Amino acid sequence: MVDAAINHTAVEVKVPEGRPSDYFGKKVFGRAAMRKYLDKRTYAALLDTMEKRTPLTREVADSIAAGMRQWALEHGADHYTHWFQPLTGGTAEKHDAFAEPDGQGGVLEEFSGKLLVQQEPDASSFPNGGIRNTFEARGYSAWDPTSPAFIVDTTLCIPTVFIAYTGEALDYKVPLLRSLTAIDKAATEVCRYFDKNVEKVFSYLGWEQEYFLVDESLWAVRPDLMLTGRTLMGHESAKNQQLEDHYFGAIPTRVMAFMKDLEYECLKLGIPVKTRHNEVAPNQFELAPVYEEANLANDHNQLLMTIMDKIARRHQFRVLLHEKPFKGINGSGKHNNWSLGTDTGVNLLGPGKTASENLQFITFLVNAISAVYKHNGLLKASIMSATNAHRLGANEAPPAIISTFLGTQVSAVLDKLAASKGDDAIRFDAKNVFKMSGISHIPTLLLDNTDRNRTSPFAFTGNRFEFRAVGSSDNCAEAMIVLNSAMAYELTEFKKAVDAKIEAGAKKERAIYEVLKQMIKACKAIRFDGNGYSDEWKAEAKRRGLDCETSTPLIFDRYLDRESLKMFGDMGVFTKVELEARTEVKWETYTKKIQIEGRVLGDLAMNHIVPIASKYEAQLLDKVYKMHQIGGLNASSDILLIKKIQDHTASIQKLTGEMIDARKVANRIEDPREKAIAYHDTVAVCFDEIRRHIDKLEEIVDDQIWPLPKYRELLFLR
Ligand code: ADP
Ligand code: MG
Secondary structure, three states: OOHHHOOOOOOOOOOOOOOHHHHOOOOEOOHHHHHHHOOHHHHHHHHHHHHHOOOOOHHHHHHHHHHHHHHHHHOOOOEEEEEEOEOOOOOEEOOEEOEEEOOOOOEEEOOOHHHHHEEOOOOOOOOOOOOOOHHHOOEEEEEOOOOOOEEEOOEEEEEEEEEEOOOOEOEOHHHHHHHHHHHHHHHHHHHOOOOOOOOOEEEEEEEEEEEEEEEHHHHOOOHHHHHHOOOOOOOOOOOOOOOOOOOOOOOOHHHHHHHHHHHHHHHHOOOOEEEEEEOOOOOEEEEEEOOEEHHHHHHHHHHHHHHHHHHHHHOOEEEEOOOOOOOOOOOOEEEEEEEEEEOOOOEOOOOOOOHHHHHHHHHHHHHHHHHHHHOHHHHHHHHOOOOHHHOOOOOOOOOOOOOEEOOHHHHHHHHHHHHOOOOHHHHOOHHHHHHHHHHOOOOHHHOOOOOOOOOOOEEEOOOOEEEOOOEOOOOHHHHHHHHHHHHHHHHHHHHHHHHHHHHOOOOHHHHHHHHHHHHHHHOHHHEOOOOOOOHHHHHHHHHOOOOOOOOHHHHHHHHHOHHHHHHHHHOOOOOHHHHHHHHHHHHHHHHHHHHHHHHHHHHHHHHHHHHHHHHHHHHHHHHHHHHHHHOOOOOHHHHHHHHHHHHHHHHHHHHHHHHHHHHHHHHOOOOHHHHHHHHHHHHHHHHHHHHHHHHHHHHHOOOOOOOOOOHHHHOOOO
């Protein structure tokens, strides 16, 4: 019956003309367009701003705006918008038409430097954690020239930051840019121990976006999917991912059509998408681009999430970016591949060819794991949310404990270095250590590529770290902010320690080795190469003093720890006011999400499930009654079924009532943190119990009248 509702035919995709290199970046006001549409002086000034962050003059801004307007109009745009990333998640845009009345009954296409550079969106209802009182409910959006403008449909989108009247960050981009400045400064200084020519260090991000697709007609009759992004009930399908036949399997035709369409749009927008494949769970897929500078990569991921949704609709799908849309099968993450590289072209997290390059590599590697060790709780806070909480700690995703996996080879190098005594350390030749492991004939990038630990939340994969705990719906900026800031702080401390030793008369190399040795020993607890999913690890991690908190609202506290305030403050990334405001927004968002889920679950339980179960129960009662009338028939199985339905419906009614009462109590709490804790401890805990009874009913109630599409119907696209 349900199957009939699905249109299995693939939407025809307009085959793009030419090769990707012909249309890549066609909708982006990138360097090629800039050269064409800006005069030489303006182009040079803009490059200076992009590369060296030199402030733009109003005059230059006016020239850029004129060029950009012309390019946009020629490419079919009729509106423009400042495109920003508020703390609600997602992106925000308010479109204005280029056309302005000319005062003589006609219109003219207007776009000045002023409109390009700064706007004051009436955005008082974006969350701000109390930073903007209503009387100064002004937020400004300001152009970020380091990320190019682009056209979506007929709107020119200008990437902007979003700040309060008083200067505090109200978005993800401001702190991300600040953290990139901090890592650039700190890492460049450390690089100069090894190479005086380094002038700039970039942070790179390569995200891997996992997602589910469901048929739109089925999605539309699942209020839980529509309103919360996940199924709040649903019995496991007899077949799900046991056979692992979906992973890397053939992509269904309909899905392939969607993917091709999506990739075409992405390429036109300059998103360098590269890899697509099926994921482990049925209907789960992944898309990954080639890595880019972190700010641009993050804008591209934000843009991708919006476009995905749009294209999915075109193909009568809905894309689910929730971390755990279905119980019992894998959830979705967004691995963040992170590395640092110099303007001289060296990847600081990749082993080099010379001993000096390898010492530099070990320096950055050790600083990274030390930063992760010191801020492991904060790093967890950066990826924690009401939705990602379902994924972490479950038996298929990184545990809710942050540790790092380095692989046997790199681990051995660090241990050997830490154990070296006296002058051994300076004689320690990292180049030879890597050679000794018998891989000198393999290109360095392949180091450790086969030595993988899928259970580690923060794994070294040969030339980068892969932060796997990030959620599929997350804004990657949050993880990147913490990682880059903590790393910048660590490198700054490292440099102080090394310089102190040099001042006291030590040779540079020796000083570096000595400090590294200390650091390797001090952060040993963060290294874990075993199975992160095991219970033994939970006990072990606790003994090691790693953060093992599992309650989402309490994990947010880490942002306000003394060490976090100092680290963010010293690096110029967040002020205390900003951190207080942001955690407040986190608690409020958490509460709202659980509140919505509670409401939807309550409605579904009482309006959909209980009435249908009762209807079936009434049918059975009628049958039993008639059987008794006839006499001589055995109705015991039916009576048993009636009793079961009775038990489950009664439990659902009772538990739903209790959940509603708990919500009422929690709603009276004023303090956002306390309220979130109450929602976590007293409301969210009811969900699974209610669901258990509903899922039992799903197994016994007549399939013909069951009101919701089941997992087996939702999960197997053809
Ligand atoms: P896997 O699934 O095996 O981890 P993928 O190819 O799906 O690998 O994704 C790897 C991601 O890591 C891609 O986005 C890739 O561009 C990115 N990546 C590769 N090298 C680096 C690097 N040095 N820094 C950051 N990201 C990188
Ligand atoms: Mg990966």
